Amino acid sequence: MRNRRSARIARDDKRDWVVKRRERTRQLIELGGLVAKAGLIELTDDDRAVIFGLLVDAAARLRSEDRDKALLLWWRRGKRAFDTLAPEREPRA
Incomplete structure (x- = not known):
């Protein structure tokens, strides 16, 4: 239960630096997805x-x-x- 509560608190954290870090993480994941979608992982x-x-x-x-x-x-x-x-x-x- 403690881990779920901690995760919920972290998800709801609205501090500016946390929001920016979350946005950057999402961007990096999406860009990695494009590399995979283009087939570059398998081709290389x-x-x-x-x-x-x-x-x-x-x-x-x-x-x-x-x-x-x-x-x-x-x-x-x-x-x-x-x-x-x-x-x-x-x-x-």
Whole structure:
């Protein structure tokens, strides 16, 4: 019972730093989900150096003159992938 009460209190904690930490944690989990959804974990045999290298390469491209082209291309591909996967999503409870 004590653990449940502690968990409920922690969930309801509205202090600014706690709320910001919770939001950041959620963002990081969602971004990790995108890495998984893209298939990068399986395609790289869960090699984090390779995955990080891919992200560093993408960041370098976003710092280049081709930024707008890259963003548009990646946005279109991402939108198409989300639309393709949409029927497979299960409804949230």
